[in-house]
Amino acid sequence: MSDLRSGVAATGTEVRSRPRAVLPALCLTQITSWGIVYYAFPVLNPAITADTGWSAGATTAAFSAALVVSAVAGIYVGRVLDHRGPRTVMTAGSVLGSLSLLVIAAAPDLAVFFTGWLLAGAAMAAVFYQPAFAALTRWWAPDHIRALTVVTLAGGLASTVFAPLTAILAGHMSWRATYVVLAGILAVLTVPAHAIALKAPWPPAPPSPPHITGGHEQVVRSRAFRMSAVTFTLSAFAMYAVVIGLVPLLMERGYTTTQAAWALGLGGAGQTLGRTLYASLARHLGVTARTVTLIALGALTTAALATVAGPYALLVSVSVLAGVIRGNLTLLQATAVTDRWGATHYGRLSGLLGAPAHAAAALAPFAGAVLAGPLGGYPTLFVLLAGLSIIAAVTALGTRTRPGIGPSGG
Numbered sequence: 172m173s174d175l176r177s178g179v180a181a182t183g184t185e186v187r188s189r190p191r192a193v194l195p196a197l198c199l200t201q202i203t204s205w206g207i208v209y210y211a212f213p214v215l216n217p218a219i220t221a222d223t224g225w226s227a228g229a230t231t232a233a234f235s236a237a238l239v240v241s242a243v244a245g246i247y248v249g250r251v252l253d254h255r256g257p258r259t260v261m262t263a264g265s266v267l268g269s270l271s272l273l274v275i276a277a278a279p280d281l282a283v284f285f286t287g288w289l290l291a292g293a294a295m296a297a298v299f300y301q302p303a304f305a306a307l308t309r310w311w312a313p314d315h316i317r318a319l320t321v322v323t324l325a326g327g328l329a330s331t332v333f334a335p336l337t338a339i340l341a342g343h344m345s346w347r348a349t350y351v352v353l354a355g356i357l358a359v360l361t362v363p364a365h366a367i368a369l370k371a372p373w374p375p376a377p378p379s380p381p382h383i384t385g386g387h388e389q390v391v392r393s394r395a396f397r398m399s400a401v402t403f404t405l406s407a408f409a410m411y412a413v414v415i416g417l418v419p420l421l422m423e424r425g426y427t428t429t430q431a432a433w434a435l436g437l438g439g440a441g442q443t444l445g446r447t448l449y450a451s452l453a454r455h456l457g458v459t460a461r462t463v464t465l466i467a468l469g470a471l472t473t474a475a476l477a478t479v480a481g482p483y484a485l486l487v488s489v490s491v492l493a494g495v496i497r498g499n500l501t502l503l504q505a506t507a508v509t510d511r512w513g514a515t516h517y518g519r520l521s522g523l524l525g526a527p528a529h530a531a532a533a534l535a536p537f538a539g540a541v542l543a544g545p546l547g548g549y550p551t552l553f554v555l556l557a558g559l560s561i562i563a564a565v566t567a568l569g570t571r572t573r574p575g576i577g578p579s580g581g
Contacts, residue, residue, distance in 0.1 A: 189310050194318055196368030197303045198325035200261070200361040204298045205326055206333025207353045208268050208291055214337040218346040225281055231537070233281070233288040238533030240292030241299070242526045248296045249305070249522025256373030257306040258365065264297025265361040269354045276350035298361065300326065301525060304505045305518040309374055312509070316450050319505050327443045327498075390512050390520060398569035399511070400524055403504055405563035406466050408531040409556040410497055412539035413473050414438075416556075417490065420549035424480055434487050438494035445498025452499065458510040462567040465503055469496045470560030477553030504528065511572045 212234050220227050251260055271294055274287035296302075303322055311318040333353075340349040390396050417438070421431035452461060472493035479485060508520045543552045 190368070190371035192368035193306060193310060193371070194321060196364045197306065197322050200265070200298065200364050201300070201303055201322055201326040202329045202332060203357060203360045204265070204268065204295075205329035206336075207272070207357045208295060208298075210330045210334050211337040211350070211353055214334050215341060215346045215349060218341055222346060225284070229281055230284070233285045235533050235537055236285065237288040237292030237295065239530050240289050241295035242529030242533065244293050244296035245301050245529065246519075246522040246526050248302060249518035249520070252302055252305040252518030253516055256309075256369070257302045258369035258373075260297050261302050261306075261365040261369060262362060264294045264302070265357065265365055268294035268298060269358040269362070272350050272354035272357065276347040276354070298365075300501075300505065301521060302518075305521065306369065308509055308517050310371075315509065316453055316502070316506060319502060320446055320450060323446050323498075323501055323505070324443060327439070327446065330439070390516070391523060393572075395511060395570050395572045396520075396524065398566050399507060400527055402462065402466070402563050402567045402570060403507070403524065403528040404531045405559055405566065406469065406500065407528040408535045408538075409473065409559045409563065410469060410500065411532040411535040412556055413476070413493065413553065414497070415536035416539045416543070416549050416552060417476070419543070420476065420553060421486065423549050426483065426486075430483060434483075434490045437487055438490035438497075441491035441494025442498035442501075443494075444491075445495035446502060448495070449499050449502040453506070458507075459567065459571045462503060462507075462570060463564050465496060465499050466560055466567055467564040469493070469500065470557045470564060472496060473553055473560060474557035477550050477557060511570070 216227065216230055216234075219225065219230055248260055267290060271287050271290035274290060275284060278284035278287055300323070304319060307318040307322060308315045337349060337353065340352055344352075414435070417435050418428070418431040421434055422428065426434075456464065472489055475489045476486070476493070479489065504525065505521075507524060508517050512520060539552060539556075542555070543549050546552050546555065
């Protein structure tokens with residue numbers, strides 16, 4: 172009982188520190204960081220282009236560049252997380268995120284606007300899911316799936332909270348002033364939360380599973396790791412291209428913008444539902460079977476969206492189901508390292524594994540829009556994306572580690 176009062180909980184045969192403030196703090200900071208650094212942009216971009224005369228393609232390219240920087244910077248961030256923990260990384264990221272928004276707000280030209288977003292990309296790598304997942308995996312293992320689910324559920328509320336708030340602010344002030352206010356909110360809510368809640372001692376890394384004898388270098392050179400990287404990259408490209416392409420797909424079929432937006436929004440609700448189901452799925456399916464099944468189901472929903480023209484209620488139902496799959500895929504990637512290779516080098520391996528997938532996710536919306544024209548429209552594009560997901564499901568068969576060995580039995 173005294174262990175529980177001091178915030179220490181038994182996990183299996185070990186006793187591992189679980190600071191009480193970490194989980195609520197990360198829920199708060201994930202909602203705020205995603206809501207302000209990521210979701211405010213699509214709300215403000217029309218006002219930005221109207222005020223400055225910059226093209227929507229140019230401003231969106233700056234935002235996409237930030238996501239690519241985030242993917243690359245995540246590799247270095249992962250190394251730091253393994254050795255020093257999340258406090259310094261996430262606190263510095265919050266400070267940098269606030270400063271980057273001030274640079275964006277003051278940008279007199281596109282060059283400075285791009286610079287601000289490149290800084291924001293570095294901040295994303297330090298405050299978004301990857302460092303939060305690393306913190307929870309080390310502090311909560313082996314019960315980390317529950318903690319990861321809670322944080323991703325909170326993160327799913329980011330657009331719900333901050334997209335309307337951003338729109339309200341933009342209705343009363345310029346986009347530049349809106350970003351200044353949002354930068355202040357980001358600093359006030361996330362800097363002290365990261366600095367104070369994450370100050371607990373960083374536990375030593377758990378030992379590697381028996382089948383890992385050469386450290387993280389052996390893992391990175393392994394066939395399972397390379398095939399995992401290919402699988403998640405293909406899946407991420409298809410998934411994010413589908414999300415951004417859903418609205419124009421439905422509008423091509425004659426539905427109104429409002430109907431298309433509702434289908435997309437309800438799909439987001441399905442994503443939240445999907446995250447609540449992942450723990451049960453993990454208990455019943457091994458990691459390889461789980462990966463193949465979820466990606467194959469994603470391919471099926473994408474193919475359904477490509478071929479089913481109506482009625483509207485059926486399309487909405489497919490969108491919700493696709494959201495359920497996306498919600499599970501988020502947690503699938505968050506647990507991909509620990510399920511196969513343990514938590515010893517979680518930060519470094521997750522950074523390396525996630526970098527190409529995050530880059531693909533950043534480029535997917537632009538690439539999807541470019542390909543839709545030559546392919547003859549979004550239905551054909553969705554058929555292509557479904558095929559890409561099927562390829563990802565096949566490559567997932569190669570992600571199996573040595574049978575019967577590892578945290579989830581390989």
